[in-house]
Amino acid sequence: MAKEKKLVENITPRDEDFAQWYTDVVREAELCDYSSVKGCLNYLPNGYAIWELIQADLDKRFKETGVENVYLPTLIPENLLEKEADHVEGFAPEVAWVTHGGMERLQERLCIRPTSETLFCDLWSKTVQSYRDLPKVWNQWNSVLRWEKTTRPFLRSREFLWQEGHTLHATYEEAEERTIQMFHVYEDCYKETLAIPFVSGRKAEHEKFAGAQDTYTIEALMHDGKALQSATSHFFGSGFPDAFDIKYVDKNNQLHSAYETSWGWSTRSIGAIIMVHGDDSGLVLPPHVAPVECRIIPIAQHKEGVLDRANVLLDELKKAGYRVKIDDSEKSPGWKFSEQEMLGIPTRIEIGPKDIEKNQVVVVRRDTREKIIVSLDEIATKLRDILETIQEDMYNRAVDFLNGHIDTAVEMDEMVEKFKANRGFVKACWCGDPECEGEVKYATGGAATRCLIEDEEMISDKCIWCGKPAKHMAYWGKSY
Amino acid sequence: MAKEKKLVENITPRDEDFAQWYTDVVREAELCDYSSVKGCLNYLPNGYAIWELIQADLDKRFKETGVENVYLPTLIPENLLEKEADHVEGFAPEVAWVTHGGMERLQERLCIRPTSETLFCDLWSKTVQSYRDLPKVWNQWNSVLRWEKTTRPFLRSREFLWQEGHTLHATYEEAEERTIQMFHVYEDCYKETLAIPFVSGRKAEHEKFAGAQDTYTIEALMHDGKALQSATSHFFGSGFPDAFDIKYVDKNNQLHSAYETSWGWSTRSIGAIIMVHGDDSGLVLPPHVAPVECRIIPIAQHKEGVLDRANVLLDELKKAGYRVKIDDSEKSPGWKFSEQEMLGIPTRIEIGPKDIEKNQVVVVRRDTREKIIVSLDEIATKLRDILETIQEDMYNRAVDFLNGHIDTAVEMDEMVEKFKANRGFVKACWCGDPECEGEVKYATGGAATRCLIEDEEMISDKCIWCGKPAKHMAYWGKSY
Numbered sequence: 001m002a003k004e005k006k007l008v009e010n011i012t013p014r015d016e017d018f019a020q021w022y023t024d025v026v027r028e029a030e031l032c033d034y035s036s037v038k039g040c041l042n043y044l045p046n047g048y049a050i051w052e053l054i055q056a057d058l059d060k061r062f063k064e065t066g067v068e069n070v071y072l073p074t075l076i077p078e079n080l081l082e083k084e085a086d087h088v089e090g091f092a093p094e095v096a097w098v099t100h101g102g103m104e105r106l107q108e109r110l111c112i113r114p115t116s117e118t119l120f121c122d123l124w125s126k127t128v129q130s131y132r133d134l135p136k137v138w139n140q141w142n143s144v145l146r147w148e149k150t151t152r153p154f155l156r157s158r159e160f161l162w163q164e165g166h167t168l169h170a171t172y173e174e175a176e177e178r179t180i181q182m183f184h185v186y187e188d189c190y191k192e193t194l195a196i197p198f199v200s201g202r203k204a205e206h207e208k209f210a211g212a213q214d215t216y217t218i219e220a221l222m223h224d225g226k227a228l229q230s231a232t233s234h235f236f237g238s239g240f241p242d243a244f245d246i247k248y249v250d251k252n253n254q255l256h257s258a259y260e261t262s263w264g265w266s267t268r269s270i271g272a273i274i275m276v277h278g279d280d281s282g283l284v285l286p287p288h289v290a291p292v293e294c295r296i297i298p299i300a301q302h303k304e305g306v307l308d309r310a311n312v313l314l315d316e317l318k319k320a321g322y323r324v325k326i327d328d329s330e331k332s333p334g335w336k337f338s339e340q341e342m343l344g345i346p347t348r349i350e351i352g353p354k355d356i357e358k359n360q361v362v363v364v365r366r367d368t369r370e371k372i373i374v375s376l377d378e379i380a381t382k383l384r385d386i387l388e389t390i391q392e393d394m395y396n397r398a399v400d401f402l403n404g405h406i407d408t409a410v411e412m413d414e415m416v417e418k419f420k421a422n423r424g425f426v427k428a429c430w431c432g433d434p435e436c437e438g439e440v441k442y443a444t445g446g447a448a449t450r451c452l453i454e455d456e457e458m459i460s461d462k463c464i465w466c467g468k469p470a471k472h473m474a475y476w477g478k479s480y
Numbered sequence: 481m482a483k484e485k486k487l488v489e490n491i492t493p494r495d496e497d498f499a500q501w502y503t504d505v506v507r508e509a510e511l512c513d514y515s516s517v518k519g520c521l522n523y524l525p526n527g528y529a530i531w532e533l534i535q536a537d538l539d540k541r542f543k544e545t546g547v548e549n550v551y552l553p554t555l556i557p558e559n560l561l562e563k564e565a566d567h568v569e570g571f572a573p574e575v576a577w578v579t580h581g582g583m584e585r586l587q588e589r590l591c592i593r594p595t596s597e598t599l600f601c602d603l604w605s606k607t608v609q610s611y612r613d614l615p616k617v618w619n620q621w622n623s624v625l626r627w628e629k630t631t632r633p634f635l636r637s638r639e640f641l642w643q644e645g646h647t648l649h650a651t652y653e654e655a656e657e658r659t660i661q662m663f664h665v666y667e668d669c670y671k672e673t674l675a676i677p678f679v680s681g682r683k684a685e686h687e688k689f690a691g692a693q694d695t696y697t698i699e700a701l702m703h704d705g706k707a708l709q710s711a712t713s714h715f716f717g718s719g720f721p722d723a724f725d726i727k728y729v730d731k732n733n734q735l736h737s738a739y740e741t742s743w744g745w746s747t748r749s750i751g752a753i754i755m756v757h758g759d760d761s762g763l764v765l766p767p768h769v770a771p772v773e774c775r776i777i778p779i780a781q782h783k784e785g786v787l788d789r790a791n792v793l794l795d796e797l798k799k800a801g802y803r804v805k806i807d808d809s810e811k812s813p814g815w816k817f818s819e820q821e822m823l824g825i826p827t828r829i830e831i832g833p834k835d836i837e838k839n840q841v842v843v844v845r846r847d848t849r850e851k852i853i854v855s856l857d858e859i860a861t862k863l864r865d866i867l868e869t870i871q872e873d874m875y876n877r878a879v880d881f882l883n884g885h886i887d888t889a890v891e892m893d894e895m896v897e898k899f900k901a902n903r904g905f906v907k908a909c910w911c912g913d914p915e916c917e918g919e920v921k922y923a924t925g926g927a928a929t930r931c932l933i934e935d936e937e938m939i940s941d942k943c944i945w946c947g948k949p950a951k952h953m954a955y956w957g958k959s960y
Contacts, residue, residue, distance in 0.1 A: 035602070036599075042599075043552075044550055045548035045549065048551055069525065069532060070523055071623070071641060073639055074592070074623060075517045075576075075625075077517060096590075097578060099579045100579065100589075102627035112578065123522055142623075143551070143554060145554065
């Protein structure tokens with residue numbers, strides 16, 4: 001698989017041109033590429049394998065909270081899309097329309113789902129009658145399509161992979177609780193599995209999902225100081241269900257509205273992993289989402305016994321449950337090291353004649369390049385500790401970076417200065433008027449509210465733009 | 481979730497009207513239903529959970545043979561679909577066309593993939609240059625869309641879920657070997673996981689997949705004597721790769737054609753499970769694909785200690801790795817039994833005051849209704865044995881049914897008589913002319929060749945229709 005071009009020289013230094021560095025890493029690590037369908041990606045094995053690990057992890061977390069998986073159609077009839085006014089306004093301009101099926105022109109256009117609230121509500125309107133039919137706590141793993149004008153690998157593409165959870169509840173409180181519960185599931189997964197910290201909270205009024213009453217968002221900070229909206233959980237109240245005429249009768253035969261949530265996590269998260277953890281040598285994968293946790297690289301493999309011993313080690317580590325591979329190709333160890341680093345494999349094990357003589361191997365961490373000598377007798381247990389340490393260290397370094405890139409501003413000139421340096425988030429107060437946000441955005445070259453801060457004392461009682469009484473404190477940031 | 485309607489009375493007896501029985505089981509077990517998009521299904525939790533188990537099993541088998549998962553776009557530009565002549569002829573009449581994206585009319589129509597050979601070949605035409613880039617052994621789990629006129633749940637719907645594997649090889653032999661290897665993976669999974677036997681082999685010339693040189697098929701026999709084409713593996717030779725101008729250079733810098741395969745398994749397999757194993761009380765799931773392997777049903781649960789002990793058992797069985805649930809609702813045990821049977825849950829455990837006194841439970845097999853008394857001390861290990869026995873017995877019964885429904889015919893009148901009784905497959909010889917097959921089909925009310933029999937001595941040297949020299953012996957059958 002490996003080609004000689006695959007060397008660190010093909011990667012633009014990260015701090016020289018971050019956008020180019022990102023593109024280079026995606027290409028050289030063979031994560032995805034553009035297909036012949038404009039704006040749509042081919043998810044290649046190296047990229048898709050990361051997604052599979054994220055899926056497995058999230059899906060397990062979902063199921064522990066009682067989520068059931070389903071699959072609803074790819075196509076949505078135009079009349080369904082139009083049932084909820086805010087929703088159609090938000091999505092209609094960016095959908096793809098099917099107008100012909102087989103040899104015939106369709107009587108009604110069908111769009112390829114940009115998201116599936118309308119399909120879930122349509123199904124529930126036909127099947128939910130009684131309190132006994134509630135709650136519905138459903139999820140699907142699928143792709144959606146939005147006709148974006150500009151695209152970037154993983155971050156924004158016309159078609160992307162995600163999961164969309166949709167739930168329906170008998171009470172407002174239960175639905176609100178589920179919205180927040182799934183928001184916390186996302187938070188846990190970002191921290192524990194992706195080793196990515198973030199700021200998080202509710203979106204400002206005008207930034208909410210089309211049709212939602214509340215949107216909770218996770219905003220991770222990329223290395224270039226920009227925020228990435230990384231996962232969202234929405235509370236719809238009874239707006240959507242009412243629009244679809246979903247009603248249920250309680251034990252006393254009284255008719256009620258039902259309450260809805262939805263929540264989504266996409267392949268954007270792979271972009272976040274790249275941009276939070278990557279370095280000048282390429283990708284750096286947190287062990288928990290690394291399709292290969294360790295690559296064994298034999299040294300002087302032509303010498304007698306080296307390949308044999310390396311393969312015994314491979315079997316031993318496989319048996320112990322590691323995702324491990326060996327590179328016994330004819331390339332030089334230097335090339336092999338470079339490739340392992342490009343792919344972000346968290347550890348490599350170097351094993352040569354001298355190591356074998358000493359009954360040891362050298363484990364090299366991808367994140368710090370630290371070399372750790374481990375006895376061959378202990379490697380099958382010690383490697384797990386090393387991987388867990390890497391996972392933890394990567395998270396802690398990302399936390400330090402995040403904490404070091406949150407500023408505060410009370411006056412507009414501070415705000416402008418902070419964003420000139422592209423440092424990260426700025427905590428600032430705001431009257432809640434979208435027009436003021438628009439002015440700040442213009443003055444800072446793009447910074448807007450990312451999420452509200454509701455559990456801290458406000459640093460000012462005035463809007464940073466208009467000076468009128470502040471309604472919110474928020475994290476502001478430029479974003480992808 | 482359970483409604484009172486959910487009783488065996490809602491199911492048409494299987495031997496009275498098989499088609500209606502099938503529809504009833506799908507509905508009452510809440511496996512799937514039709515959506516508002518004509519011909520497209522909603523896969524509901526009970527149905528999708530079966531698919532998840534099949535996916536996990538197949539995916540593991542694939543990866544053990546070196547398969548890597550990817551994801552390619554949902555949309556195919558019209559010019560790509562048209563590159564391989566047989567392929568476009570086969571699929572163009574049954575695709576859905578996207579003509580508008582966002583607010584604009586597209587310059588070129590895009591179809592929703594009916595299958596993705598064209599996309600894989602397009603990608604490889606840009607990325608495969610050298611022998612070092614081969615083989616590609618890729619698969620994707622996705623949905624495809626074919627604009628079918630008549631549909632039936634799981635068996636034929638406009639959109640369906642499947643996996644499509646696509647591989648590219650340096651030599652004819654390697655590709656042919658991979659085609660047969662994946663065919664065997666399918667055979668193993670049908671037998672071992674779905675407990676479904678079958679006849680299998682190559683398709684006759686005119687029955688092959690559009691563009692394929694060889695198609696290998698698995699043909700399972702449903703309870704009504706009809707065959708279901710259950711999974712297929714295709715060898716394309718270099719036809720497709722050549723049409724897409726995929727060439728690679730070998731070690732000596734010589735240019736060569738590449739060779740391709742593809743292989744698919746769909747949610748049809750859920751239909752096969754229903755129609756092979758189901759009975760008058762509803763679904764009967766083989767334990768290996770049963771989302772719930774055991775449902776605990778407390779007897780006289782209002783009596784002191786019963787629910788507590790049942791819940792202790794639940795925890796114990798969960799801990800031991802079983803997919804187990806408890807039904808502690810207010811319904812009567814009779815209703816609960818009926819529902820567990822309808823859902824096809826392989827075992828139920830009845831636990832009441834007397835059982836607790838005797839430190840035992842009653843395990844009831846879904847397939848045979850046999851009651852097995854097991855000590856509470858041993859249930860956590862014994863239940864696995866019972867489930868494995870059920871799995872094995874279900875397979876063996878299905879094998880007996882299959883073997884008892886394969887006839888032979890040398891003369892046409894025998895053939896006609898056998899198919900009048902709708903017994904199953906008939907082994908008969910044939911000259912290979914599609915016109916003769918057409919005549920047989922007309923005379924038998926629908927029976928055609930399902931697959932060729934190439935490892936047995938021919939039972940006749942003459943075509944059963946025209947009497948000219950026989951070229952093939954085949955299994956003939958009516959089919960879904």
